[in-house]
Amino acid sequence: MFLKMVRDDFRRNKIITAAVFLFIMFAVMLAASAVHNIAHLIPSMAELQKRAVPADITQMHSGEFDQEDIDRFTEAQRDHIAMQETMVLLTLDGSHIHFGDNQTMAGTVQDISFVVQNEKFDFILDLNNEKLDVMEGEVAVPIYFMEHYHLKVGDTITVKNGEYAKDFVISDYSRDYEMNASLTSSKRFVLNQADYDEMYTMQAGEREYLIEFKLTENGDSQAVQTAYIEAGLPANGPTVEGEVFLLFNALSDAAVALVIILISMLMIVIAFLCIRLTFLATMDEDVREIGIMKAIGISKKEIRKVYLTKYRIMSVIAGLTGYLLSFFVVHLFNRNMRLYLSSDSAGILPYVLSFAAPVVIYFLIVMYCKSVLKRIDKVSAVEALRSNMTAPGKKQKYRFPLLHNRFFSLNYYMGFRDVWRRFKIYRLLLLIYIVSTFMAILPLHVYNTMNSPEFSTYMGIGKSDMRIDLRMTDTITADFTRLHEELVNDSDIEKHAAYITSAYQVKNTEGSWDYIYIEIGDFSLFPLNYLEGRAPQGEGEITLSYANASASGLNKKVGDEVVIKAGGKEKTLTVTGIYQDITNGGKTAKVRILA
Template sequence: MFVKMVKNDFIRNKIITMTVFVFITMAVILAAGAVTNIGNLIQGISKFQESAVPADITVMHAGEYDQGKIDRFTDQYRDHIAMQETMVLQNIYGSNIHFGQNQTMAGTIQDISFVLQNKNFDFILNLDNEKLDVKKGFVAVPIYFMEQHDLKIGDTITVKSGWYENQFVISDYARDFEMNSPLTSSKRFVINQDDYNEMLKMQAGELEYLIEFKLHENGDAAAVQTAYNEAGLPANGPILEGEIFAIFNSMSDMIVAIVIIFISMLLLVIASLCIRLTFLATIDEDMREIGVMKAMGISRKDIKKVYLNKYRIIAAAAGIIGYLMSFAAVNLLNRNMKLYIASDLSGSLNYILALIAPILVYVMIVMYCKRVLKRIDKISAVEALRSDIMERGKNSFPLLKNKFFSTNIYMGLRDVGKRFRLYRLLLVIFIVCTFIVILPVNIYNTMSSPEFSSYMGIGKQDMRIDLRRTDSITEDFKKLQEELQNDSDIEKFAPYITSSYQVRNAEGSWDYMNIESGDFSVFPLKFLEGRAPEGEGEISLSLANAAKDGLNKKVGDEVTVKTDGQEQKLTVTGIYQDITNGGKTAKAHTSLGVNEEAILWYIVSLDLAEGVDARKKMEYYQNAYSTAQVNDIKEYTQQTLGNIINQMGTVVVGGISVAIIIAVLITALFLRMLLSKDMSQIAIMRSMGLTLKQISHQYMAGTLMVLIFGIIFGVLTANLLGEFLVSLAMSSMGAAKIEFVHIIWQTWLLCPLALIIAVGLTIYISCKVAVKDDLSVVLRS
């Protein structure tokens, strides 16, 4: 009998059953997709790391270098160090690398190095995660440049530097565990030994060294770094630990996965509300049947089973289909992961992890159904057979007091006030749907905005010119400043010099740190605490440097810096946010001086006068200073965060689609429940002479008012709570206080308008269909 009743219920409520089924399937797809994505990321990073065997400690150095001293140090610390290898980089300027139709790589913010494959560890891999073996005349190009310049295998690039000129055929994409991410400022091109020797002989590039150490499993990285610094070994560049490379490689995909998980959690909340709405509609509709079954002596447990079995079947079927479809959804989101980390992301673990979502959704639905079905316990047979027992609101909104709205609109708004406990469910769902739309939009707009540069340790500016190490770099820097001073198209500019200094850490030993010196009042940063260094003996620290696992300093504390062999104490005046260079940077007043032996780069920031064509001005300075990198700040941000921005764009489209579908489905379910409950009242209004149009307007007015309030609260919640959540996620990267860039016409007009149109059409169709039922049948029932 119960099987027949469940079957009849499916047939009777085809539309509502399919609506709930689709919604649960969607929730499972997103939840399983997010879990699978994280599983893929963990698996991919692990396999990538296993194949690449990255260094545990990497020291970047430019200048004089003695391998003998490195070898003796390695032998001295064999208890910690398993292997040591030094990679010699030949740095070539982007303007000297030609491809396509007279195109070059000028303007890239990346340092480009041509290298040989390592012998022992830190291998550069192909797309199958196999160690690259490049033949003479060929080159393996980093994925970053293959994508940025749309290069293909078989294309050619030509290197022209001084007297050196050679054409290479692209043989492979190069996967580089240490320098894969756009967040790292260097990229390595792999060539053959013969080509490398010729390039070295012709002095085509500036030499730089990667002094790398692979530790034993129980090796102490901190002890090795301290000993290395105290030994005074070459290190006029940053010293990086292996963990930072894994963070950089996983960052863009992890951010997307976190956003998807958050949306999935919201969907699970909405799923609960959806089931509640469905049960309220079904129980209200079946009130007399429940009364009959109770009068016949059927137990409450058996009655509940009729309704519960239906949703057990729906949850199980939706879970299976959602589970299978989630793998297709994952493919839309992990393109970046497949390209940069691993080609094959399959594995039994992923299939097992993905099962968590459908099982969780099934258990949640069954448990929630049991909770909602407790309402049946409160229904007596007599009450069920006599009348509608749904609660009515106690508030009174007399029609005579209406002075602003038409009668039908006022009656709709009045209904919301009288039965707010019923409508609040819909309000919460509209708030959540709006949140799902607005949060990814805000994140995308913030990362795409030039103002995001403030989280990269640089002030807001129109352009920046980077000068890299050459024999004439000092002269070029002076010449550039003189030219900018006399250029009427330049409104203002400020030169900055970044050098590597020894700094006393929290344990009392010496670490190397990049410190930028210059006038920071011209292009001011946003500071979390304090201000920029303005006078002699002042320094400001990035958040990661000031943290407990960094220098452990706060505003007013002193930092000891070694300059020209002398210790100098600098007072911390401010703490700012920076997600570049591992988040550990510092800015000092020019009185600190310049460490001439360890200058890393010169930068000039500038603003253009009003009306000046930025593109033409960039081209002029790029041609005038061929070894420079000239970028506007938007392009600089795009090159650094392009992968994350592109993936967030996909999440924005997905979020809007999911939110609209949810809003439409829930609105249809809610109105079905409401109109079913009010059928007798609707029949009475119709018998009194009210037209179908007038009755529909009442329900449309009330539901649209709830929608508008839901959108307002949703946007405000996304703006305020969203900033907190994103700041929490970004704090580990060096940005603990993110302020969204709000594009008003998107967040307050376009996105809300899309929801209003979708929900408005749903309300119109639902009301039009429901109030057309045969009046005589309703009155007789």
């Protein structure tokens, strides 16, 4: 009899049963895919980091310097520094790189540099995560450019700058742990030593340097950076810590996985609401059968089992179907990861962990059904045989009598009357519509956020049409003045602002002095979006990046004071805001005036 009732229930509610089945299936499919992605991401990141051996501290520098000074500093810091290596980059504008049918890379926002493979650490890898070995006349091109310009292995690119011109055959993709992500503003092309020496000798590119340090197991990154600045060593460029490279590499794939998990959770919520709606409707129809079963002595547990069996069967079939479909869908989600990070090292583990999705969702569905089915316990056998289940245990009050209708047509009035009398059911429908709408617009909002011109304001950079960075040179003051005058006199420019970034000493939580990068200027012209507080507006005010304000940094919040040493004098500044930032390793500050 129980199986017959379950079969009849399936037949009677075909459409809503199919809807619940699909929601459970898609929830399992997406959740399993997201778990699969995360299970791939973690070992892939670990494997890439192990093979590439990235630097723990990278100081970018433009201009001349003495390597012997770096060597002496490294020896003096042997308690913290295990290895040091300086990579020389030959940087060219994209317009000097030609490919295809008279195309160039002009207009790219990425800094393009040509390098040779490092010897000690910070290795650039191929798609098998093996150290690149480029032959003469060949070049390994970053994945970003291979994808962006639809280049293929075997294609030819031509580098032309002044008297230098040479063709290179693309031999491989280059997987660069430090500069893989599109969020990083620089990319490295790998050459053979002989080709690099020729380009270097003919001065085909502007020389820049990556002064890199690999720390010992117990090395203190902050201590090394402080000592580096105090030693007056070359620092004409940002300083980046290894954790930032890790964040950039994982950011996009982790964000995709989180969005998928959120959508999966919303689908489970919709499935719950559909189950509740189905059960309320079923109870109205089956109330007499429930009363009969109670009257002949069938226990409450056995009666609940009749309805629970349906959702057990549905959850098992939908869960297994969704899990199997996830094997095909996951490749759509982790293509970027497989290309930029490689996910071959994960083995069978992702498949095992992703099986937790159907298991967890099954138990969630069953537990929810059990809680909903407790309504059966409230049904009295006598009342069930002579009434309905619209409101068990309560007498229905008569609402909206037709006699009192003066303003609406009969159809509208009867509709309002039905909604009022069965408000709980229609409330569930409203919730289903709300959750479904949110689920549909969530991916679109994420996409629009990432592509919005306002997005930079969440990353420490004010919204503007153009940003010009001047690096430290002997003529920096004259260059800055001339540029400022041209911007003032340019009729195409509506407004502009100048900012100066310098390193200042700051008192840390232990009372000793560290260094902090402070940007000085008027931040009202190109405002940021602050996590807390507001921009600095006058003397004695400062805003901190989240990394500096956190417990691992200066441990400050809005209203606290920060002690800065400027011009040999200590100045106490009040924190007025906290913002997100990605420049200079995310550890920056901003002030309007620092007299």
